Amino acid sequence: MKAKEIIVSPKVLRYTFLALTAGGCLMLFLNLSSYFGITSDGPFIRGYVSTQGDYGPTVQPLSDGNGSYKIFNFGERKLVLLDFSNLPSFMQFRHMFYILCQKMVWFLAIIVMYQMYRIFRNLDRKVMFRDENTRRIRLIALAVLLYPIMGFLAEVQFKAIVSQLPGHTLQLSSIPILDQEIVYGAILSLVIFALADVFRSGTQLQQEQDLTI
Amino acid sequence: MPIIVNVDVMMAKRKMSLTELASKVDITLANLSILKTGKAKAIRFGTLEAICKALDCQPGDVLEYVAEKGVGE
Numbered sequence: 693m694k695a696k697e698i699i700v701s702p703k704v705l706r707y708t709f710l711a712l713t714a715g716g717c718l719m720l721f722l723n724l725s726s727y728f729g730i731t732s733d734g735p736f737i738r739g740y741v742s743t744q745g746d747y748g749p750t751v752q753p754l755s756d757g758n759g760s761y762k763i764f765n766f767g768e769r770k771l772v773l774l775d776f777s778n779l780p781s782f783m784q785f786r787h788m789f790y791i792l793c794q795k796m797v798w799f800l801a802i803i804v805m806y807q808m809y810r811i812f813r814n815l816d817r818k819v820m821f822r823d824e825n826t827r828r829i830r831l832i833a834l835a836v837l838l839y840p841i842m843g844f845l846a847e848v849q850f851k852a853i854v855s856q857l858p859g860h861t862l863q864l865s866s867i868p869i870l871d872q873e874i875v876y877g878a879i880l881s882l883v884i885f886a887l888a889d890v891f892r893s894g895t896q897l898q899q900e901q902d903l904t905i
Numbered sequence: 906m907p908i909i910v911n912v913d914v915m916m917a918k919r920k921m922s923l924t925e926l927a928s929k930v931d932i933t934l935a936n937l938s939i940l941k942t943g944k945a946k947a948i949r950f951g952t953l954e955a956i957c958k959a960l961d962c963q964p965g966d967v968l969e970y971v972a973e974k975g976v977g978e
Contacts, residue, residue, distance in 0.1 A: 903946040905936050 702815040709809035716802040720795060727791060728782075735782035737790060738773040739850035742865040767865045772854055786853055793846035800835040800842065807832050821898035826891045833884035840877035909969040912941050915960045929959035 722731060729735040745767035753760040776782040807828045814825055851864055916926060927937045932952060939945050953964055960967070 900946050903939060903944060905932065905940045905945045905948050905952050 702812045706809060706812035706816050709805050709812060713802055713805040713809055716798065716805055720798045720802065723798070724791075724795060729779065735776045735779055736774060737782075737787055737850075737853075738771060739790065739794065739853075740769045740847055741772055741851050741854050741862060742769050742847070743767045744863040744865045770862070772850070772862075774853070774857075786849065790846060790849040790853060793842055793849055796842045797839060797846065800839050804832050804835050807835075821891065821894040823892075823895055826888055826895055829884060829888040829891055833881045833888060836877055836884055837881035840873040844874060907971050907973050909971050910940055910943055910945065911967055911969055912937075912956065912960075915962055915966055919960050921960065926956070926959055930955040 726732040727735065727737060745765040747764070747766070749762035749764050751760050751762050811825055811828050814820065814822065819825075854860060854862065855864055912926075916923070923934060923937055923941070927934050930937070930952065932955075940948065948968075953967070956967055957964055
């Protein structure tokens with residue numbers, strides 16, 4: 693007996709991505725307003741910093757005496773929240789640049805959600821192989837490539853802010869623990885770019901089909 | 906494109922309108938217009954046969970090859 697196929701209709705996906713886009717915009721707005729102290733007690737910024745590890749492995753023998761295991765400590769990520777007593781101390785270029793980099797990550801995610809919504813809207817209208825869709829897939833690929841890079845930049849900038857805090861005791865790592873994300877982002881981006889190229893070929897075939905009388 | 910479609914010439918010779926030809930060939934006016942204006946990328950043998958039958962002509966009367974300037978000189 694043939695298993696019943698479960699097909700998610702483009703209409704469902706279309707409205708799902710629309711809801712995600714709207715939700716993302718709302719979250720971005722709320723997040724920004726809380727940073728500036730509009731919907732919070734006062735201006736603040738928060739972010740992750742990577743702390744230094746000891747790099748040398750800690751050797752732990754197995755209890756049965758049949759060997760041992762090594763633990764490598766490459767540092768860890770810590771969430772730091774900086775509260776500002778007044779707006780002028782908050783309104784500094786380096787803080788604004790950090791917020792720009794951090795929120796750019798959100799903005800890119802919103803762009804991806806919106807482009808997905810537009811693609812599924814076109815699919816819902818049976819408009820599949822069009823140049824417009826190819827452009828949108830390319831834009832998604834670019835956003836996916838930029839996403840971890842902006843995250844990396846934001847963390848580097850936040851590390852610079854934290855390292856200048858008077859009397860801080862954090863042993864900060866020189867490079868944030870994000871390098872793998874950049875590699876994954878680049879690979880995923882290449883895959884999506886390849887998909888866009890396949891879509892472009894599909895568009896050409898569709899055009900030829902449309903112009904065959 | 907060096908292939909010229911002379912459907913409009915043959916239609917004028919046979920004093921046939923676009924609508925009449927479209928109904929005889931059984932293709933839409935939009936597609937016939939694409940063919941007439943030279944925007945078409947390909948033509949099916951079936952369509953060509955129907956056009957030749959409707960216009961009482963040969964494929965060579967409908968299609969013509971004109972070499973592009975600067976190509977193969």
